[in-house]
Amino acid sequence: MNYKTLDVSKAYLITGAAGFIGYYLSKKLLEQGCKVIGFDNINDYYDVKLKHTRLDNLNSYEQFDFIKGDLADKDTVMSTFEKYEPNVVVNLAAQAGVRYSIENPDAYIQSNVIGFYNILEACRHHPVDHLVYASSSSVYGANKKVPFEETDFVDTPVSLYASTKKSNELMAHTYSHLYQIPATGLRFFTVYGPLGRPDMAYFGFADKYFANEPIQIFNNGDFENDLYRDFTYIDDIVEGIERLMSQPPEGEVQHKVYNIGNNNPEKLMTFIQTLESALTNALGRDVQFDKQFEPIKPGDVPATYASTDQLQQAVGFKPQTSIEEGLQQFANWYVAYYDKK
Template sequence: MLNYKQLNPNKVYLITGAGGFIGYFLSKKLLEQGCTVIGVDNINDYYDVNLKHTRLDQLKPFEKFTFIKGDLADKALITEIFEEKKPNVVVNLAAQAGVRYSIENPDVYIQSNIIGFFNILEACRYYPVEHLVYASSSSVYGANKKVPFEETDFVDTPVSLYASTKKSNELMAHTYSHLYNIPATGLRFFTVYGPMGRPDMAYFGFTDKYFAGESIKIFNNGDFENDLYRDFTYIDDIVLGIERLISHPPAGEGVPHKVFNIGNNNPEKLMTFIGTLEKCLSKTLGKQVEFKKDFEPIKPGDVPATYASTDALQKAVGFKPETSIEDGLQEFVDWYVGYYGVE
């Protein structure tokens, strides 16, 4: 495997957003390999807190897991965690997510994504770490027309505050890497999905609507020829990519800061994705499922296509996503029906 070192169980891994979707699955993977994981999360109510508690409850039996409830914007707390726990590696996945919510509630994005990330960088400055891996987003590509998106593309035209905060994170991390030699890697995630995922994501919302007997809203004007394209990436593939990158900090000449796309490299039309979700529900429920659909104009801040080139990540650590949307959505549906006890 290219440049891929096993994780060291003697090291301490600090994962922020451990109660979140990606943070939970990454924590679990590291704990299963015998690593020491310090999880931090403020368990905010942006979506169902019960789901966050369910994830954390599955981590608590691991002896090497410590959970700290707290907010990244609390500088004293973050400093204390670094001082006491002395993490070797930090994976910053805590953030206020969601494009549309950033239009309604901008304040929380500045608190969490800007001030919170600044506090992480400051802590890495005073308590040096071997590697800081942090979440960026595919939304930094804004309304770029050229696809697939490549890391070298121009990303100075974000179309949502959420995207602006993520672009800011990349700039801040680069500066701190330059000034204080902090090895840092930013990950531009492309539409992550799977069991125990975020209820604010479209596939989860569509499933909720179906069981509530309501129609789903599709923001593509009903234009199937020019349908929205998305690079849907299954959670296991994402976690494998992060796991490999953790032990592969940027090195060599220049600033020790890199940014990678982490996506499926195989975009699907939104309508194809919806059709696959209907098939998976039909299989699990043993009856024909078809969503009631309302077509609406594309929303402010949304972009027509998000599609990643993952060549750079493949070259660096051999990352190649392998989960089809059929398999990934089936896993999600089976989990959903079991977790919510629906029929």
């Protein structure tokens, strides 16, 4: 393991910069004095006010340039590469969400397949030192063997979202092989934290509580066989990405895939109880959700559990943040941001 520190003289293109992970990664690079080019279409998949809050924070840095554009628009992608000549590209822009992919498949093909193809083409014609891109733990589908390892069989995705992410890995591998593009795919495991995505369960539970509505828990009400999730705090995700960015794959195959997860899955009900405690602390009064139990949704998997051995071997890092600590940070932010005191 020979973890190299970030080269602040390079230009970093971050797609999805107004998104949850893209924002925190951009901010961390800017704090170190890096030149960051942010790219985002600011779509309305969730409340755009959050995206504008993130962007306003980033725009306060002199070294930040922002392009409002869509990855599916090849001309905009190409002209961005021509103008800024990025050394490192981190592609985090994607249509997210497993359940939404069942209702709106078109958005996933446009953003996750065509958009990613345009990024690969741009890297081919404007060579970069390293392309890092977001994959997802959803590629493991309904795999029963845990923890999930990068070498596991992942040819049976159970949602279109997962299919597009697996496609990204295959496309990146091919482009890396044909055009010598050093590329690294990151399989993220249930990322959460302040300024996060409102379509994620923990955020939705908080929304429902303050709207005096019951929360829906899609686990059949079966506590014995509850869903398990490897919840990963945003700071751990960003630390993992940052360390891998300066470590492009070398050798004959310049393509590598890593899990970034907490390696410590929690029962969904434990996570919910921890969120109740965190909101209780943030508000100074007892919080109990009104719970409704529903059947498991199509596309949902029973467990996600990351093996992080390869990540640790490559860059000497293993996510550490407990759900108690991470959810408290989220609850404190939520109560302040939405003025719930």
